[in-house]
Amino acid sequence: MNKPACIGVFDSGVGGLTVLRALRTRMPGARLMYVADSAHAPYGDRPDAFLLERSRHITRFLIEQGARLIVVACNTATAAAISTLRAQFDLPFVGIEPGIKPALARSQARRVGVLATPATLRSAKFRALLRAHAASAEAVLQPCPGLADAVERGDLKAPDLLSLIRRYCAPLREAGCDTVVLGCTHYPLLAEQIQAELGPQVHLLDTAEPVARQTARLWRHPVDPPFEPPRLYTNGDMAVLRRMAHLCGQHDASVHEWAANPS
Ligand code: DGL
DSSP, X not given: OOSOOEEEEEESSSTTHHHHHHHHHXXXXXXXXXXXXXXXXXXXXXXXXXXXHXXXXXXXXXXXXXXXXXXXXXXXXXXXXXXXXXXXXXXXXEXXXXXXXXXXXHOSSSEEEEEEOHHHHHSHHHHHHHHHHOTTSEEEEEEXXXXXXXXXXXXXXXXXXXXXXXXXXXXXXXXXXXXXXXXXXXXXXXXXXXXXXXXXXXXXXXXXHHHHHXXXXXOOSOSOSSOOOOEEEESSOHHHHHHHHHHTTOTTOEEEEOOSOOO
């Protein structure tokens, strides 16, 4: 534990970089370390026990690297694992969940769409969120199997990816949703493509910024150590991680192979 204090961030793959981007904007001096568990992506079709096991494994690795706070930059892993992680590890965790509440507050049509993974939408955590906030409006829930996986392949203009977007956006457009929640951290990487499908009048909402705000609130360590750009680890394709990091403005981030227990 004598490594310099850092904020550990993880996701099933490259999606959490959209959260890392917000963290860096909010806390420019903080040391950030990121794990993309791409060898096990997508998480969205996996059982809870598997998600918990991966989350524990990555958390241990990040702690060994000096993490004093963990950001679970994955809606799916947050829903499945964060309460157990909090009970098991002695450091703060910040999770991410679909922005149902801000979306309902913003929707004039009182009809919001939610794009998320099947595992997030069926989770007890999400169901409770919905019960707490969606009483006065309609939420159109759209599971998006295959979409995060298509992002992991690295070509955001690929025809099969664009046809998935078309398929998943159609029910939201037909229902007249004026606000759409991007309930998976991979989807902000597709914001332009989703916007083109839904039309410019639809507001897209993700929750990376509130996560960054909450992280800054909980962070008890210096935010201006000698400057070091984020370190990104992956057990998947390093070129894809590098490309997505660039897309998220992280041109100076270093990319490393992460071979630790790729089971
Ligand atoms: N990025 C993740 C999320 O926020 C998981 C996507 C996946 O691997 O299915 O839900």
